[in-house]
Amino acid sequence: MKKEMKKNYYILDTNVLRILASEFVDEHDSRKLKKVELIKQFLNKRPGQILIPDLIWTEFAAIFFQKGVSVENYEKYDLWYNNRMICMQQIKSKLVKWDAKEILTTEVVSSKKIDYYQFSKKIAAIKYQVELIEAEYKRMKDKLENQEKLKTKLENSNNNEDKSKIQQVKHDISRTKNDFNKGTKFLDGMDPMILAMSAYYATKAIDADPNGKVYIISDDVAFKKAANHVQKRQKEYGLQLQENTEWKLEVLSLHDAAKIAQRAVG
Amino acid sequence: MRDVKLRILMMDDEINSKNDNPATQALEKLKEDGHEVETTETMSKVLTSLKEKYFDVYVLDIDMSFVTDERITDATGSDIGKILKERDSMSKIVVFSARGGVQDWFTAANYHFDGYIYKGDNGVEKLSKQIEKISQEKSSVSLEFSRPKQENRVLLYYHESTPKEKIEIKTIKDLIEKYMPSAEIEECNNLKEMKKLAEKESGLGLMFHSMFKDHSETIQTLEEIMKLQPEPHMIVGINGDPSDRNAILNLVNLKPFRLIDLNQPNIPEKIENGIKDAVLWYGKDEIFEYPKEYFDLYGYPLSEEEFEAIQGTDELEGLEDELLEDEWE
Numbered sequence: 001m002k003k004e005m006k007k008n009y010y011i012l013d014t015n016v017l018r019i020l021a022s023e024f025v026d027e028h029d030s031r032k033l034k035k036v037e038l039i040k041q042f043l044n045k046r047p048g049q050i051l052i053p054d055l056i057w058t059e060f061a062a063i064f065f066q067k068g069v070s071v072e073n074y075e076k077y078d079l080w081y082n083n084r085m086i087c088m089q090q091i092k093s094k095l096v097k098w099d100a101k102e103i104l105t106t107e108v109v110s111s112k113k114i115d116y117y118q119f120s121k122k123i124a125a126i127k128y129q130v131e132l133i134e135a136e137y138k139r140m141k142d143k144l145e146n147q148e149k150l151k152t153k154l155e156n157s158n159n160n161e162d163k164s165k166i167q168q169v170k171h172d173i174s175r176t177k178n179d180f181n182k183g184t185k186f187l188d189g190m191d192p193m194i195l196a197m198s199a200y201y202a203t204k205a206i207d208a209d210p211n212g213k214v215y216i217i218s219d220d221v222a223f224k225k226a227a228n229h230v231q232k233r234q235k236e237y238g239l240q241l242q243e244n245t246e247w248k249l250e251v252l253s254l255h256d257a258a259k260i261a262q263r264a265v266g
Numbered sequence: 267m268r269d270v271k272l273r274i275l276m277m278d279d280e281i282n283s284k285n286d287n288p289a290t291q292a293l294e295k296l297k298e299d300g301h302e303v304e305t306t307e308t309m310s311k312v313l314t315s316l317k318e319k320y321f322d323v324y325v326l327d328i329d330m331s332f333v334t335d336e337r338i339t340d341a342t343g344s345d346i347g348k349i350l351k352e353r354d355s356m357s358k359i360v361v362f363s364a365r366g367g368v369q370d371w372f373t374a375a376n377y378h379f380d381g382y383i384y385k386g387d388n389g390v391e392k393l394s395k396q397i398e399k400i401s402q403e404k405s406s407v408s409l410e411f412s413r414p415k416q417e418n419r420v421l422l423y424y425h426e427s428t429p430k431e432k433i434e435i436k437t438i439k440d441l442i443e444k445y446m447p448s449a450e451i452e453e454c455n456n457l458k459e460m461k462k463l464a465e466k467e468s469g470l471g472l473m474f475h476s477m478f479k480d481h482s483e484t485i486q487t488l489e490e491i492m493k494l495q496p497e498p499h500m501i502v503g504i505n506g507d508p509s510d511r512n513a514i515l516n517l518v519n520l521k522p523f524r525l526i527d528l529n530q531p532n533i534p535e536k537i538e539n540g541i542k543d544a545v546l547w548y549g550k551d552e553i554f555e556y557p558k559e560y561f562d563l564y565g566y567p568l569s570e571e572e573f574e575a576i577q578g579t580d581e582l583e584g585l586e587d588e589l590l591e592d593e594w595e
Contacts, residue, residue, distance in 0.1 A: 068575030220580035
């Protein structure tokens with residue numbers, strides 16, 4: 001029997017769609033533009049392997065059309081709306097060209113593999129084990145240290161490009177300190193439902209191809225840590241699917257995706 | 267609630283002329299019809315206006331040589347229409363021109379302009395009717411990106427007048443098979459049969475004829491077939507003969523997915539690209555790539571401040587992650 005080539009699938013988080021949108025913004029932050037190129041390079045090589053949960057597409061549209069709304073007068077609102085729609089259409093165009101597929105809530109809800117609502121609620125109200133809490137504290141402490149280290153490196157640099165990044169790093173340090181004080185966030189908002197849909201799809205994909213893997217690509221560091229932690233300890237958290245099926249899924253950051261892109265297509 | 271029908275920007279190098287001409291007459295007529303119409307004599311103003319105001323419709327002249335445009339010196343109204351459509355696939359573009367040529371007709375079709383009206387021959391009235399038609403259309407904005415289940419039936423109409431030295435029916439069939447390997451091709455050589463075939467669902471339609479005569483029955487049959495779009499998209503190949511303006515513009519105004527000029531070179535390549543794009547955009551309106559020409563005039567659709575306003579609460583990967591990577595390793 002001919003062995004089928006392994007085919008991986010990549011579920012895009014809302015922040016990845018937002019990164020794609022920043023290509024149409026008068027953006028001067030080279031880091032953001034670098035992220036756009038990174039994600040485009042990765043996805044351009046994987047047509048037919050990209051998945052978007054319908055919740056994520058809806059959430060993304062809501063972010064675009066329901067926040068920062070221009071209400072000065074209707075004429076300005078018309079222009080504002082049209083500009084947003086232009087961005088949405090350009091992202092839609094990319095998704096069409098990549099042959100991206102939607103994961104529908106209706107399919108997941110009606111599946112026998114998962115009790116979707118029960119699963120989502122369990123994640124939403126999860127009490128994390130000590131490993132994640134300690135790891136997260138260390139991560140944030142290390143992050144602050146690295147940011148201070150970076151600030152020093154840039155301040156001591158003679159390179160003009162490095163100097164131009166100092167302001168951004170100072171802003172990042174301030175944000176990290178703020179996050180440290182007010183506490184981190186893990187799987188908030190629609191994340192539990194997205195994880196449920198992804199777990200369902202991961203199991204469905206493996207039924208079709210035992211060698212294939214399903215990944216979520218997200219630029220959200222805390223989401224990655226929490227989701228991967230929950231996946232690894234799903235038995236302990238009582239988060240296996242129906243009939244005690246284990247779901248295999250991994251969350252990748254953009255850097256992780258870039259490293260995979262350097263190795264091989266898959 | 268707005269109390270005007272449509273907001274229109276009209277671009278014409280004779281719009282401020284003291285002499286009565288079709289442009290000034292059209293301006294008056296559109297205002298009488300209840301539309302809010304602004305005007306400009308230059309192409310660059312159309313592009314810079316994209317930052318200032320949203321217009322429901324752009325009415326564009328082709329030859330803009332009577333007025334000097336300091337910023338854009340080697341373009342026509344067709345080029346501006348193309349940029350507008352590439353920037354915003356939902357924008358409504360109507361050409362109103364006396365001097366447009368064959369290339370402009372085909373550009374209008376292939377960029378899905380919403381009308382091409384010849385200024386002479388009762389043009390003002392026709393423009394008014396076309397704008398009225400646009401005002402009655404419901405918005406068709408959709409955010410669906412997943413491809414609908416594609417019908418594998420392909421309709422192929424190849425009239426005997428089609429120049430075989432330009433494209434043979436076998437080549438077309440091979441190209442269809444390349445992009446739709448499981449397609450079932452149903453072919454015919456007359457329009458009535460094509461219309462009958464088109465009554466059942468199909469994935470793609472291709473029609474090749476050296477020239478569609480300006481006969482009302484032919485136009486009506488074509489209209490009925492074209493109305494089925496975007497499932498299927500129709501690719502049409504004809505001779506772009508300047509003396510067949512009326513017939514060709516009738517076809518342009520039926521909005522084929524692709525209109526291919528059989529007088530031009532590289533016909534197989536154009537058909538292949540048409541089929542590839544029709545398969546990609548099956549069931550949807552085509553979205554073009556954001557334009558780069560004269561970009562400094564219209565820029566990006568969003569400012570940095572506007573984008574920051576929709577910043578999420580996710581903790582994103584930071585600069586330190588990449589710049590310190592070497593040290594961590």
